[in-house]
Amino acid sequence: xxxxxxxxxxxxxxxxxxxxxxxxxxxxxxxxxxxxxxxxxxxxxxxxxxxxxxxxxxxxxxxxxxxxxxxxxxxxxxxxxxxxxxxxxxxxxxxxxxxxxxxxxxxxxxxxxxxxxxxxxxxxxxxxxxxxxxxxxxxxxxxxxxxxxxxxxxxxxxxxxxxxxxxxxxxxxxxxxxxxxxxxxxxxxxxxxxxxxxxxxxxxxxxxxxxxxxxxxxxxxxxxxxxxxxxxxxxxxxxxxxxxxxxxxxxxxxxxxxxxxxxxxxxxxxxxxxxxxxxxxxxxxxxxxxxxxxxxxxxxxxxxxxxxxxxxxxxxxxxxxxxxxxx
Amino acid sequence: xxxxxxxxxxxxxxxxxxxxxxxxxxxxxxxxxxxxxxxxxxxxxxxxxxxxxxxxxxxxxxxxxxxxxxxxxxxxxxxxxxxxxxxxxxxxxxxxxxxxxxxxxxxxxxxxxxxxxxxxxxxxxxxxxxxxxxxxxxxxxxxxxxxxxxxxxxxxxxxxxxxxxxxxxxxxxxxxxxxxxxxxxxxxxxxxxxxxxxxxxxxxxxxxxxxxxxxxxxxxxxxxxxxxxxxxxxxxxxxxxxxxxxxxxxxxxxxxxxxxxxxxxxxxxxxxxxxxxxxxxxxxxxxxxxxxxxxxxxxxxxxxxxxxxxxxxxxxxxxxxxxxxxx
DNA sequence: GCGCACTATGACAACGTTGTCCCCCAGCGG
DNA sequence: CCGCTGGGGGACAACGTTGTCATAGTGCGC
Numbered sequence: 001x002x003x004x005x006x007x008x009x010x011x012x013x014x015x016x017x018x019x020x021x022x023x024x025x026x027x028x029x030x031x032x033x034x035x036x037x038x039x040x041x042x043x044x045x046x047x048x049x050x051x052x053x054x055x056x057x058x059x060x061x062x063x064x065x066x067x068x069x070x071x072x073x074x075x076x077x078x079x080x081x082x083x084x085x086x087x088x089x090x091x092x093x094x095x096x097x098x099x100x101x102x103x104x105x106x107x108x109x110x111x112x113x114x115x116x117x118x119x120x121x122x123x124x125x126x127x128x129x130x131x132x133x134x135x136x137x138x139x140x141x142x143x144x145x146x147x148x149x150x151x152x153x154x155x156x157x158x159x160x161x162x163x164x165x166x167x168x169x170x171x172x173x174x175x176x177x178x179x180x181x182x183x184x185x186x187x188x189x190x191x192x193x194x195x196x197x198x199x200x201x202x203x204x205x206x207x208x209x210x211x212x213x214x215x216x217x218x219x220x221x222x223x224x225x226x227x228x229x230x231x232x233x234x235x236x237x238x239x240x241x242x243x244x245x246x247x248x249x250x251x252x253x254x255x256x257x258x259x260x261x262x263x264x265x266x267x268x269x270x271x272x273x274x275x276x277x278x279x280x281x282x283x284x285x286x287x288x289x290x291x292x293x294x295x296x297x298x299x300x301x302x303x304x305x306x307x308x309x310x311x312x313x314x315x316x317x318x319x320x321x322x323x324x325x326x327x
Numbered sequence: 328x329x330x331x332x333x334x335x336x337x338x339x340x341x342x343x344x345x346x347x348x349x350x351x352x353x354x355x356x357x358x359x360x361x362x363x364x365x366x367x368x369x370x371x372x373x374x375x376x377x378x379x380x381x382x383x384x385x386x387x388x389x390x391x392x393x394x395x396x397x398x399x400x401x402x403x404x405x406x407x408x409x410x411x412x413x414x415x416x417x418x419x420x421x422x423x424x425x426x427x428x429x430x431x432x433x434x435x436x437x438x439x440x441x442x443x444x445x446x447x448x449x450x451x452x453x454x455x456x457x458x459x460x461x462x463x464x465x466x467x468x469x470x471x472x473x474x475x476x477x478x479x480x481x482x483x484x485x486x487x488x489x490x491x492x493x494x495x496x497x498x499x500x501x502x503x504x505x506x507x508x509x510x511x512x513x514x515x516x517x518x519x520x521x522x523x524x525x526x527x528x529x530x531x532x533x534x535x536x537x538x539x540x541x542x543x544x545x546x547x548x549x550x551x552x553x554x555x556x557x558x559x560x561x562x563x564x565x566x567x568x569x570x571x572x573x574x575x576x577x578x579x580x581x582x583x584x585x586x587x588x589x590x591x592x593x594x595x596x597x598x599x600x601x602x603x604x605x606x607x608x609x610x611x612x613x614x615x616x617x618x619x620x621x622x623x624x625x626x627x628x629x630x631x632x633x634x635x636x637x638x639x640x641x642x643x644x645x646x647x648x649x650x651x652x653x654x
Numbered sequence: 655g656c657g658c659a660c661t662a663t664g665a666c667a668a669c670g671t672t673g674t675c676c677c678c679c680a681g682c683g684g
Numbered sequence: 685c686c687g688c689t690g691g692g693g694g695a696c697a698a699c700g701t702t703g704t705c706a707t708a709g710t711g712c713g714c
Contacts, residue, residue: 001700011664016702026662041458046438047374047384048700052669057374059418067407070597073400080394080421089435091386091418094407108416111373131368251601270397271598274578287395328670338694343672351692375670379699 001042008036019044050113060297061109062092063102064120071244071267071286072120075142078290079118086298088115097186099123110137116297121146121187138300142293144187145310152300154293154311158191158266159198161282161315165240165264166199168280168317173327174238174262178211178229180222180250181242189214192242192266211236215246222249229261237327238262244269247279262325264317273320280323284315328369335363346371377440387624388436389419390429391447398571398594398613399447402469405617406445413625415442424513426450437464443624448473448514465627469620471514472637479627481620481638485518485593486525488609488642492567492591493526495607495644500654501565501589505538505556507549507577508569516541519569519593538563542573549576556588564654565589571596574606589652591644600647607650611642 001019005012010029017025018033025033036042050057060083064072072094080090091109095102102122109117110132117129117139124147133139133151140152162179169177179196182189193214200207210232213225229236239261241247247265254260265272268283292311317323328346332339337356344352345360352360363369377384387410391399399421407417418436422429429449436444437459444456444466451474460466460478467479489506496504506523509516520541527534537559540552556563566588568574574592581587592599595610619638644650 012700013664013666013702014662017663020702024662029662041462043434043438043459045378045440045700047378047440048669049702050669051372051374051378051671051699052701052703054669066404067394067400068404070397070400073394073397073403076400077393077395077421080419084420089418089420089439091416092407093411093416094404107370111370112416113372113374132370135368248598251598255601269598271575271578271596271602274582274602275598276603339670340672340694340696341692344693347672353692356692372670375699376672377699378669378701379671379673381699 001044003040004033004036004042007040008033056115057113058088059112059114060088060090060294061106061112061114061117062090063095063105063109063118064092065097065122066094067092068094069245070269074286075120075290075293078287079294082291082294082298095120095122097122099125103128107132116140116301118142118293118297119146120144123147126151138297140293140297140300142289150308152293152296152308152310154289154296154313156188156284156289156313157315158188159195161266161284161317162192162195162240163199163202164315164317165266165282165323166196167203168319168323169238169240169262169264170199170203170205172238172262172324175205175327176208176211176232176234176236177205177238177240178213178236178261179240179242180213180215180217180225180246182215182217182246184214189242196240215242217246217249219249219252222246223253226250226253236261238264238323238325241265243267247281251275251279260322260325262323262327264323268318275322277322277325278320280320281318282315283318284313288313328371330367331360331363331369334367335360383442384440385415386436386439386441387415387417387621388433388439388441388444389417390422390432390436390445391419392424392449393421394419395421396572397596401613402447402617405614406621409618409621409625422447422449424449426452430455434459443467443628445469445620445624446473447471450474453478465624467620467624467627469616477635479620479623479635479637481616481623481640483515483611483616483640484642485515486522488593488611488644489519489522489567490526490529491642491644492593492609492650493523494530495646495650496565496567496589496591497526497530497532499565499589499651502532502654503535503538503559503561503563504532504565504567505540505563505588506567506569507540507542507544507552507573509542509544509573511541516569523567542569544573544576546576546579549573550580553577553580563588565650565652566591568592570594574608578602578606587649587652589650589654591650595645602649604649604652605647607647608645609642610645611640615640 001012001015005015015033018030062079067073083090093105099122119141120143121141126146126149142154145153166177181193184190197207241250244267265279265281268281272279328339328342332342342360345357389406394400410417420432426449446468448468448471453473453476469481472480493504508520511517524534568577571594592606592608595608599606
């Protein structure tokens with residue numbers, strides 16, 4: 001800006017005025033300044049501007065588990081979309097389910113003075129955010145609740161989802177319904193397990209520990225589990241999968257199996273309708289999740305200081321074939 | 328920092344020393360300062376720090392087409408991974424194939440003084456980046472080349488890919504091979520068309536305009552095209568799909584068709600192996616693309632000022648079934 | 655011709671840091 | 685007792701902006 005001022009033969013304040021479209025600059029002066037800007041390729045330094053104005057940095061921090069996972073990339077897309085409408089950029093990072101990494105990312109974002117934080121919690125410890133929140137940085141947790149702070153949270157109806165999955169399978173005559181879920185210390189996995197259990201009880205088929213296998217899962221652990229379930233005296237005739245990855249592992253493991261159990265997967269995924277049989281899922285909308293959380297965040301930025309809210313988004317069962325196989 | 332200094336009864340410079348682990352602070356003083364920092368929840372303002380030090384902002388700007396697309400979210404993940412190892416955050420944005428939006432994002436990132444830019448070009452005009460590049464911001468284009476500037480570029484072997492697809496289909500006896508590609512003003516679409524044409528010529532089956540349908544495509548345009556191809560006097564017996572979205576549209580359109588043409592899709596996608604028949608694809612690695620581009624960027628940041636490079640990543644044909652149907 | 659309003663412009667401080675330089679004081683050798 | 689050394693700490697400027705206030709010039713009414 002200094003260089004521009006020198007080249008145009010004006011003070012830096014005048015350059016500032018031109019750059020910010022402030023009134024009170026003579027057209028011919030403005031023209032000279034613009035020419036100088038063009039010639040030097042000047043671009044105003046946003047850091048300095050925000051520092052001086054003490055105003056928003058125009059950024060939102062997003063901490064999620066893994067941008068590579070289609071579910072979270074859908075969330076990211078929705079967040080970005082709304083942030084754009086409100087003139088903000090998104091800085092994001094993946095925690096890979098590591099609480100330390102989550103914390104590191106969130107605090108780094110705070111150091112950059114993001115206007116707000118969206119976090120998919122990896123751990124249960126979030127008191128490290130208390131100073132930031134007290135300092136006025138709004139924080140919204142999504143997909144999972146925070147461990148030890150009270151804050152806005154957007155969840156999906158995990159319990160309702162697995163209740164519905166079990167009810168649906170039971171209505172098709174299944175009495176031996178298995179559940180393959182993610183690691184039980186992950187909030188969503190635990191909730192889905194609770195829903196599964198409740199569904200079993202409601203359907204009058206009872207909860208049987210041996211039909212449950214919690215993760216962490218990979219393709220081979222899923223394969224082993226399926227063999228175990230198949231080899232029982234009373235084999236499982238249906239399976240509820242706890243998330244999209246597990247559903248895929250199950251599909252791969254069953255690819256060369258003739259007699260397939262019924263299957264309902266949690267999370268919808270692309271091409272589920274083109275498999276044979278098409279896969280019945282508990283669907284929920286990644287972009288709705290991202291949108292709800294971002295809307296909440298912006299409401300806070302707009303001055304809403306009502307007590308923290310907890311929003312639970314509905315899920316819906318999409319019957320496609322794999323879950324409508326009779327026992 | 329001012330408040331911390333006051334509370335600890337020292338000067339702000341001493342606080343700065345403590346925060347930066349600089350030597351020359353008495354342990355007891357440091358302790359007092361740390362206590363004050365803790366009590367006030369102080370976090371150093373990175374913007375101010377970077378402004379003062381004139382150093383890197385520790386950020387990388389990433390402009391891509393759509394984070395929601397699994398291919399680009401794979402790229403994003405790889406970029407993030409490497410940036411993390413090098414202590415950088417990633418700021419990203421989706422252009423949605425809109426050159427204006429791409430430009431807006433890139434320039435906004437420049438205003439934020441990112442250390443470098445990774446761009447999946449939406450348009451052909453990139454001279455707007457010349458001042459930034461001259462000012463020392465390294466820029467790497469990925470997936471597509473820049474329009475009118477010379478810069479580092481990482482591409483995949485689009486031409487080789489479709490040549491191989493056509494050759495493969497011809498070797499299974501197909502002589503009427505169709506090509507459904509994206510809008511021809513998109514670089515990759517155009518390259519893939521060229522490869523298709525070259526493949527046809529090499530295979531000695533000739534290039535026939537009526538077998539080509541360039542986009543933009545949606546599900547219904549693909550459906551119409553397939554009907555046209557099927558209704559010809561000499562119908563197409565095989566199809567090459569220009570990208571993952573088009574492949575999926577084709578699969579959906581063919582879901583209820585008895586007599587299916589052979590199919591090879593460009594871009595691999597999850598579950599391609601579980602469809603029936605499993606889908607043969609020209610695969611290339613999103614994370615390899617992201618990694619190559621980011622490595623190149625960091626090389627520039629490390630001072631490499633050799634002439635701009637153009638890296639072309641190989642593709643490989645993955646035969647799974649849909650492309651091995653004999654004519 | 656004088657004062658007044660108004661326009662165009664500039665000088666300067668400040669945002670929150672850090673780099674440079676300087677000062678104070680204790681300890682020590684002569 | 686003097687001077688020197690070195691450790692601990694502070695004052696001040698500067699990074700690139702913008703907000704505040706001042707000022708010079710211009711035109712206009714009386």
